[in-house]
Amino acid sequence: MSSPDGLFTDYRLDGFFDEVFDAEGHCRPHYAPLLARLTGFTPDDLMRRTRLRDAAFRSQGITFTVYDEGEGIERTFPMDLLPRIVPADEWSHIEAGLVQRVSALNSFLDDLYVGEGAAIHDGIIPSWVVKSSDGFCREAFGIPVPLGARCLVAGVDLVRDGEGTYRVLEDNLRNPSGISYVIENRVAMTRVLPSVFADQQVRPVDHYGRSLLNALHRVAPPASSDRPTVVVLTPGVFNSAYFEHVFLASQMGVELVEGRDLVVDDHVVSMRTTQGLQRVDVIYRRIDDDFLDPVPFRTDSTLGVPGLMAAARAGNVTIANAVGNGVADDKAVYAYVPDFIRYYTGEEPILPNVTTYLLWDDDQRNEVLDRLDQLVIKPVAEAGGYGIVIGPAASDEDLATCRRQILEDPRNYIAQEVVALSRHPSLVEDHVEGRHVDLRPFVLSGEDIEVIPGGLTRVAMRRGSLVVNSSQGGGSKDTWVLAGAPGDGDDVAGSDHEAR
């Protein structure tokens, strides 16, 4: 590698698109300052600082809980000290694509739940795909959301393929988590490795609380006061993402409540305080739809608030993210999102999907069954990375089971081409190796659609692994978006720019 020696002397690309080094092994320009700053650091130095960061996170309780056979184990989400850097022009492209995509998703959801269902009538998506989706929520019908901002917070997972093209892997429109790590990782980096920030202009992320609160204020019901009361609704201490709920409430300076702290009287929601009942206007809820309100939903749920849905329907409270978003982040509906973009915005999608095959289509299914060992098979109804079969890595037995499952229930499966995820140098014990990464930017819908610079870069910690979810042993990196120089916007390469 032509780079400062020590850390990267034995670094190999192995044919993958690398974030830091190009195909000839030269350091990409936007990483040069960082690598220069890292000269003189040994892997030991970096490991020591990593341990410092882990210890700090653990004692602060920045952990998540993994449940294994009923036992809850507290884990910190490991952070690799080498940051991922996105140059300004690349970020502009990503940002434009995300704004376009989330805008189309908001439109689709609004159209579906309070509109005419035009996308279905006009044949953009078959009715049965929508209606058989687990996330399709009939109880949300007719409940309006101000500004149509149903995906108040969206987490869109992006991957980079072998050519370096950013593609959307999946949308998370219900309860996307991870923003707390984005912010805490940045803080940790400035503490344990401050010198790497010199000479660079990294766009800050610590305004998230303010932006989120603004967006929540914007979606308050028309009848609320100038300073609407916002709360964060959590399932409680036993939820694996509880730390993040605490974090968000504290960043925004609002109360963190559980279902039992809220009460509905005359279709108005209030919280129980020491000074009596205080009216609530907007609820940022981190509870799944099914558990929100035992009257229309599961009656055995004690996490929710009886009468909440009626209050939302009556226009006395706004629930964010809106109920029923799950239909739009359904793996089957995913395949139609590029069509949504064309239909609702009139534009071509800026960020493409990963090539996806729908197994209920006879032709597509037959082709897929012929190439099962080359593709990724995903069950439509599972979340968190569970149930996925990665063809090239699966045993004959697994493939046979997979084939059988597809034939039994073709409407429950999609197939995707294996994406050769890009890699990023990461600290592995005493040296640096390439590890697969993805990127989850966070997108806020309020008055406008705002994307937080960067997002959560997740790293697969095991060599060769493509799985990055926290619940299955992934890690993270601080993600930097470099501020563009004045006038840089005009230099953005790309024919689409000239076509305007």
Next chain:
Amino acid sequence: MLARDAESLFWSGRYLERAEDTARLLDVTYHGMLETTPDEEALAWNDVLAALRLDGVYAKTGRPLTATAVCEFLVLDTTNAGSILSAVGQARENARTVREQLSTELWETLNSFCLELRARNLRADLEFQPHELYGMVRRQCQTVAGVAAETMSRDEGWRFFVLGWNLERAEMSCRLLSARYRQLSPSAFHQWMGTLRSASGLEAYRRTYRASMDPADVVEFLLLSRTFPRSVLFSLRTAENALARLAPDGELTRPLRQLGRVRAGLEFADVRELMQGDLGEELWVVEEGIRQVAASVATQYFSNSREFDLHSVHLMPGEGGRP
């Protein structure tokens, strides 16, 4: 603040003080009994249970009134909500639900106290080194109190914590006095010394009252001292202070009025009059008063916070009458 959070902080304070006071009481009782006969011992242990208002509950368990049995009940029995182990556990659970309102150090101190207690072989401790154990509990409780005082902002949450803690202290001190005042005679003074020691007040007492062995002086000290932090009056004044700051705009809330009355009764009491009258009755009135204050605090501030036990209802067409 959320009613539920306030209630958690209030009870956290109460449970911590309960654990400490129980440890103090047991420490002193145990050592005061090294030279008693079995009958005297049974009586003495019953007094201890009575002081904690657990004599009835204990009688129902049918266990003997021996040091081992009673101490196990009061220290490690998890079916007894008032045992030290239970109380510390409850303090921690209550604190956990409001963890983000506590400082990191406070949570870590309380958490490690609880974990340490659970990790010990308490039965062996009780047999071989009870004094060690009680000392550890007392010190840990004091540490938690100290860390809390040093790291918590003086906000609403802090006031509820202080309120619970001091109401519990006042009530426990009252009961202790109640249980002991019958042995009022100069010849039983070594028992009085034990009582003073259990309140960490022996030195303070001597500084004020010198070598006096007059029971009235002891009562005055433990009940009416304005300077000794574990006296009933002192605890009530601290509690009243906290409660006053919880009322918006100096409003005279019901619990504040009630607490004020109890405190005033002691503020202007004359210990000679008390000793000549029915001290037991007087102490009972104070204890009752404190209980009513706690109930009023709950109604005033926590009554909004209630656990929801949900039952669902659905009707079938064609069905009627009892489901």
Next chain:
Amino acid sequence: MRLDIRYRTAFTYENLVRESQNELRACPASDEQQELIAYRVYVAPSARVYSFTDYWGTRVDSFGVRLPHVAIEVTAEASVETFLRPQVTVAPHLDSLRDPAYLDAHHEYLQPSPHTDWAEGIATEAARQRDLIGDDVVSLVLALHRVTGARLTYARGATDVGIPVEDVLAQGKGVCQDFAHLAVALCRSQGIPARYVSGYLFTRDDSTGTDVDDVDVVNVQTHAWFEASVPGFGWLALDPTNQQEVGDRHVKIGHGRDYDDVQPLRGVFSGGAAPSVDPHVEIRRVRASDSPPPGERRRDPLQLNELARQQQARDVEARTQHQHQQQQQ
């Protein structure tokens, strides 16, 4: 036929209940077969009612009571005009059910649902009927409707809410809800879209559906039947409990995939033991020269609540003390 319907449900609890939140689905629909003329709903103890139309097109009245109470009574009064139904004149072949557009449009009414999750028993019976009847949709629907009546005996209290429809068939008895679920499951197992209907029946006797020529007021319960989709015709409504076609004595409230989508009353309450539930439906045929009927006498929930409130004041003191003591121990 012009009908006035009063649907009333009273809940009485053994202990004081602190809170209750509910959704009522008791309002007759307006469609080609009936016209809703008037409707109002009220609750005692007094509660604001918020009304909306749900996904299935059913009117929902939602209300909550947050005062301590031992009794709630909710009353819905409706006036509706029902019309005679057109006869089926088409005879589509079973193949027409497989048209992709038709399948897509009726997707929801073809899937198993919690109360219509069929297995071997039902599939076999339906297939048997198909073999006997042939490929005509209407005839098959009528046959499945008939066989439902043949395989089940009407018996109250024989089934619990939530009993799987296969068990209903196996046990051979049930109430109108079970008859409807079985008929729906039989249809769906043969690829015929079918939906569950909740409503009222102006009849002397719930279990026989006897006509009421000589009586103008009846006291019954809510009723359930089903509708099957016939290509080229629409929804064919049949009452399997009474083995008759749905006509102008049936008043529809709404439909759904099964009972869960159109429950007359669902809700939650807190505190206290299970309620004793007392539903009543009074239906009156309105002829041109009628005057309003006298109301039925019933226990006044407001009176019950006042007594309960006085008792509560006495209980709260005692209970708080007790609770306090418990926490202390």
